[in-house]
Amino acid sequence: MRLLTFTTGPDAPERLGVETDGLVLDLALLAHRAGVQLPHDLMSFIRAGAAAQQTARELLAAAADRPAGAVHRLDGVTLRAPLRPGKIIGVGLNYVEHVEESSRSLDTDKERPSRPVLFSKPATAVTGPGQPILHNADLTTQLDWECELAVVIGRTAFRVSEEEAYDHVFGYGIVNDISARDQRRSGQWFFSKGQDSYAPFGPAVVTADEIPDPMDLGLSLRVNGVTKQKSNTRHMLFPIARLIADISSGVTLEPGDVIATGSPAGVGAGMVPPEFLHPGDTVEATVERIGTLTNPVIDAR
Helix, strand or coil, X not given: CEEEEEECCCCCCCEEEEEECCEEEEHHHHHHHCCCCCCCCHHHHHHCCHHHHHHHHHHHHCCCCCCCCCEEEHHHCEEECCCCCCCEEEEECCEHHHHHHHHHHCCCCCCCCCCCEXXXXXXXXXXCCCCCEEECCCCCCCEECCEEEEEEECCCECCCCCXXXXXXXXXXXXEECCEEHHHCXXXXXXXXXXXXXXXXXXXXXXXXXXXXXXXXXXXXXXXXXXXXXXXXXHHECCCHHHHHHHHHCCCCECCCCEEECCCCCCCHHHCCXXXXXXXXXXXXXXXXXXXXXEEXXXXXX
């Protein structure tokens, strides 16, 4: 399922939908008309577990029973961030070529890390498809992009093995790991990566059953239509199962938590000369089988 959070108007509440064939189906409304219950939001849907997913699939299979008001054209709704995670765990230096470009342009270690390099973004950094990335020139002149596959946790994970890791995955989305490169503080990345709007997330969360091999997905990023990043998740240094096992060795992963699995080469700081985002730019992050997450950059002052 391609799960979306959407609204139908400026003052309308957010709803949970499934995208299919250019249409968005309101899951909770479909359930209500069928005499069953489903959550109105994605976080609650994830927490409801396998039973909720099975109910949703049964409703979607009843193709002839789609009452008015439960079906919308995709181009007639406004997409929001799929959910607001409890935790966003970022992974740094997780692609070989990005390790090299970072050591050259960002003064990081030129040697490949022996364990995943982890950092966090607050939930307040999340913004949705079409929503602006805020450029505050009082805080940064080096606003940068990073297209990343997002892993959405579906079941609580603590001290799980790599073999068990995928049992705890709900699905996948896209995170654009926006960074103010000139706001790293004594090697700490929180303010550099955690400011409001620095975690565009979306456009959908695709359930794990529809992506049988997340370690072989093309990903790319464009700024104003020009390709800056192009790679594949198979080039990760630490694959998804290793990331989940490593993080959960000491941190409990909960339903709805998001792991941003790292960026390939092609970030602005690594360009010669460096390139950064400015108000008026448009950033498009694409991951195969998930879609494209598009965000404008605006002046936040």
